[in-house]
Amino acid sequence: MAVVFRTCKSLSKNAIFTRGISSSLRLHSQKPPTPPEPLVNVDVDDKSGVAVVTLNRPPVNSLNTPLLSELKNIIKGLEDNKSRGMILTSSSETVFSAGLDLMEMYNAPKDKLSAFWTTLQSTWLALYRSSFPTVAAINGHAPAGGCLLSLSCEYRVMVGPKFSIGLNETQLGIVAPPWFVICMRDVLGHRQTEMALTSGRMFSAPEALKLGLIDAMVTNKAEAITEAQKFIAQFAKIPPLARKLTKESVRQEGIKYMEDNMIDDLQMFMDLVTQEKIQKGIGLYLASLKKK
Numbered sequence: 001m002a003v004v005f006r007t008c009k010s011l012s013k014n015a016i017f018t019r020g021i022s023s024s025l026r027l028h029s030q031k032p033p034t035p036p037e038p039l040v041n042v043d044v045d046d047k048s049g050v051a052v053v054t055l056n057r058p059p060v061n062s063l064n065t066p067l068l069s070e071l072k073n074i075i076k077g078l079e080d081n082k083s084r085g086m087i088l089t090s091s092s093e094t095v096f097s098a099g100l101d102l103m104e105m106y107n108a109p110k111d112k113l114s115a116f117w118t119t120l121q122s123t124w125l126a127l128y129r130s131s132f133p134t135v136a137a138i139n140g141h142a143p144a145g146g147c148l149l150s151l152s153c154e155y156r157v158m159v160g161p162k163f164s165i166g167l168n169e170t171q172l173g174i175v176a177p178p179w180f181v182i183c184m185r186d187v188l189g190h191r192q193t194e195m196a197l198t199s200g201r202m203f204s205a206p207e208a209l210k211l212g213l214i215d216a217m218v219t220n221k222a223e224a225i226t227e228a229q230k231f232i233a234q235f236a237k238i239p240p241l242a243r244k245l246t247k248e249s250v251r252q253e254g255i256k257y258m259e260d261n262m263i264d265d266l267q268m269f270m271d272l273v274t275q276e277k278i279q280k281g282i283g284l285y286l287a288s289l290k291k292k
């Protein structure tokens, strides 16, 4: 595996200047501070050209604005490099992603809230319409936004049986936006989507497999990556342009929805999330998570 690019910020300087008694500038050497871990890692296999993109925001990979921006930049980088495929996974042993970072939606100033949602919209669109094959190697729980990321990929392999996946928004008193619904309907069909979303049900990996919410269940992350690689390998002989245009055509409803409704969708989000009772609900839910 070779690392092609990383999204680290530039390294901090390893020296500081201080003003001494004589007012002259002196240089003190200082150990370079360790650069922050990237929120998303990417490794591209030299042979296959397939990228393993790993969410890396402990403890639960909750999706905040910086993580989503990094993910979007990585997807764009893969797009520019005519990637052969992408496998999305997590550095956590138990959580793929806990979904949207509730802290981004709780008591947040309007400008931050708006930046958060528009970053989510554009990251989702980049992933959903990506030209290269995408697989979610779901190696842990994947509620709400974690499920959305998985649904936006073309194939889902999940480690089971103990992890769960689903769009649980109604359980939190919030509403999954239409593009979340489209993603679920793409995979499950109308009837099962209605049943799953209205109840906000989370599915165990075996239940998800039976329903078709995931495509394969394996026992560990290494197997999930192998299965994902196998799925991507089948496209080696398919002309990439034909594949890309076909994917766009199949996913046209979701792509068009987002392109045509970005501003209305943002407004709906802002109107809903800033309501006092929704804020109260998010606060209580956060407190219940912390009390566990």
Ligand SMILES: CCCCCCCC/C=C\CC(=O)SCCNC(=O)CCNC(=O)[C@H](O)C(C)(C)COP(=O)(O)OP(=O)(O)OC[C@H]1O[C@@H](n2cnc3c(N)ncnc32)[C@H](O)[C@@H]1OP(=O)(O)O
Pocket: 059, 060, 062, 094, 095, 097, 098, 099, 100, 101, 102, 103, 141, 143, 144, 145, 146, 168, 169, 172, 174, 175, 176, 177, 178, 265, 268, 269, 272, 273, 286, 289, 290, 291, 292
């Ligand atoms: C029409 C337009 C309208 C638009 C409306 C808005 C639509 C919003 C759409 C999407 C919704 C979301 O994605 S909301 C997020 C929903 N996510 C969840 O419900 C998952 C919550 N988390 C869990 O169930 C569990 O954490 C876990 C199963 C994922 C992992 O369990 P584990 O035991 O391993 O970890 P902890 O529960 O102890 O958590 C550790 C730590 O992380 C904090 N945490 C967990 N999840 C989140 C989160 N989503 N956001 C922020 N913080 C989170 C948790 O509180 C713990 O914090 P402390 O260490 O401080 O205690």
